[in-house]
Amino acid sequence: MNFAIVGCGFIAKKHATAIQNIEGAKLVAVCDKVEVAMQPYTEEYGAKLYTELSDMLQDPSIDIVCICTPSGLHAPLAEQVAAAGKHIVLEKPIAMTIEETNRIIEAANANNIKLAVVHPNRFRPVVQELRKILDSGKLGKISHANCIVNWNRNQEYYDQAPWRGTKQHDGGVLMNQAIHNLDLLLWFMGDAQEVFSMEATRLRNIEAEDVSTGIVRFKSGALANVQASTTVYSKNYEESMTIFGEKGTVKIGGANALYFEHLQIKGMDEGEAASLKEKVKAEPWGTPGHERIIADMIEAVKEERTPAVTGEDGKKALELVLAFYESAASNKLIQLDKGATV
Incomplete structure (x- = not known):
């Protein structure tokens, strides 16, 4: 399956490495407002670079998007990704408030996409x-x-x-x-x-x-x-x-x-x-926890089941x-x- 990453800070590298280590998974795109932050991903993984999420989401080949931005930005980005019909692997915490969390879960349900929260421990x-x-x-x-x-x-x-x-x-x-x-x-x-x-x-x-x-x-x-x-x-x-x-x-x-x-x-x-x-x-x-979370998401999509760590799990921790x-x-x-x- 084809993956994209939004937010190319420290934690994005763990997602990229995990995707690389999973057979049948490929990182095809990354998105960040800071172009220099994306450079390693095109050099090492051949990912296409985007500074606007809306542009990246128009790529029909992308199946799953990993959201790795600061936590306070999770909700609007997750809603946008869900509306585009892409499955979501969302870094912890799921959001900063319950209102934001409910918006994320509702968007995932409304668009029939799968949502996994990264609690790799x-x-x-x-x-x-x-x-x-x-x-x-x-x-x-x-x-x-x-x-x-x-x-x-x-x-x-x-x-x-x-x-x-x-x-x-x-x-x-x-x-x-x-x-x-x-x-x-x-x-x-x-x-x-x-x-x-x-x-x-x-x-x-x-x-x-x-x-x-x-x-x-x-x-x-x-x-x-x-x-x-x-x-x-x-x-x-x-x-x-x-x-x-x-x-x-x-x-x-x-x-x-x-x-x-x-x-x-x-x-x-x-x-x-x-x-x-x-x-x-x-x-x-x-096996690194991020790799397990991402591999589980792939299987969840194939098997049409819920991921191991769901949006509701993320909500309870929050x-x-x-x-x-x-x-x-x-x-x-x-x-x-x-x-x-x-």
Whole structure:
């Protein structure tokens, strides 16, 4: 299938590489207002260059468009792509507001095109194994979880582009970094019911938060602690998820949540646990997540099914982030089932 990319910043390279690695997929066009940003894509991939999206969308050979622009621009671009009948792979977060998100999902449905949101961490080998454990019921009733992202994003990172760290186009650590982990938390624990959060901008000269902490109650009754920051000195320290159940405790962790750090389950002997740890350790990244997302979209189109990570999945992760923001701003407990007010 033929792909096009809108927005040729940092993340676009991951999409281009993923497309190149998938048999039967080809990058045929890129679009960006800055012509020099597109140059590598014509040199390396032979893609045709466009400065106007409307012109690119007139190409009937394009099947799928990857939207890789700043987050605040997702909604109008996705609506335009959907109206042209092209399927969409949309970088996270799906949008910056629920109103924008609903517009994207409605446009996809109205034009009968498929929409996938890029939450690639779901495809990490250790995450897949943890999901299998949860699906098997081996942990029994879940008590609570810890979700931690303590990373470094220095001031130079935010200064690379004027939109970074802004509330309109980027958000802070929750919207930009930890939204992947919140997606996993929802994937593991089910729908969230209520949230209480505090946040601050402690060390980075940005508009949004660089540190956040909060508590989630899920509809199941289980609880979770969430901590996220980009203020860690001097490199990424920890990305982890721990699930506590009545029959076991599982922690995936490391600087990028790639390994089993604790694996103790009733009925699982030490040899079996060690074998599973080593299996993951042998190839911790697996096939790159962007490649899995894009390959899944191709199969979804061929098989006429929904993608693995849908627009509704993206919306749930966004709703949780916005509930954190609303709670921190109001110093109140926020009920998710009443709908986000942001």
